[in-house]
Amino acid sequence: MVIATSNSSSAILLGFRALSDPIRLQVLSLLKTQELCVCDLCxxxxxxxxxxxxxxxxxKDAxxxxxxxxxxxxxxxxNSSQFALLENYLSQYQQVKDILPASSCE
Structure with missing residues (x-):
């Protein structure tokens, strides 16, 4: 299991925040196959x-x-290395098996 450092935690937070916007997702989709200039993206x-x-x-900030x-x-x-960081973070949750229900506090 990979423990996130403060720097990687910040990068993960910025990465997911950046991925939360539909326009930014469209930009990333366009960049999947080629480098593009601003004019082409517009x-x-x-x-x-x-x-x-x-x-x-x-x-860029992310x-x-x-x-x-x-x-x-x-x-x-x-920047494929940043996507690898996010993928690595998410992969930790694939290893989670069935989680037992919490016992009730009495």
Whole structure:
């Protein structure tokens, strides 16, 4: 069993918080197969750049995406190591078998 450190606990919290928004989930889905620039993401999601920037900041803060600048464009891609951290955290709960009911306190 993996015990979460303070740093990994914070990363897990930020990761799940970032995953709780439908637009951010759409962004991640688009990035599953390729790196995309902001302009492509705006077009595919049909949202303006300022709204997308807010969501990309959340994803970057949660370390779910990485960015690189090329000229005047910023390109985004998934950060697979952060997804591995979240997957590892969730996998701990797959090991939980039948949980006995609590005994009543009397």
């Amino acid at each position: 077009e595919k999601l049909e949202i303006n750049q300022s709204k997308l920037s807010f969501h990309l900041k959340n994803l 370390q779910l995406v990485r960015s690189r600048q090329e000229g005047r464009w910023i390109y985004y891609r998934l």
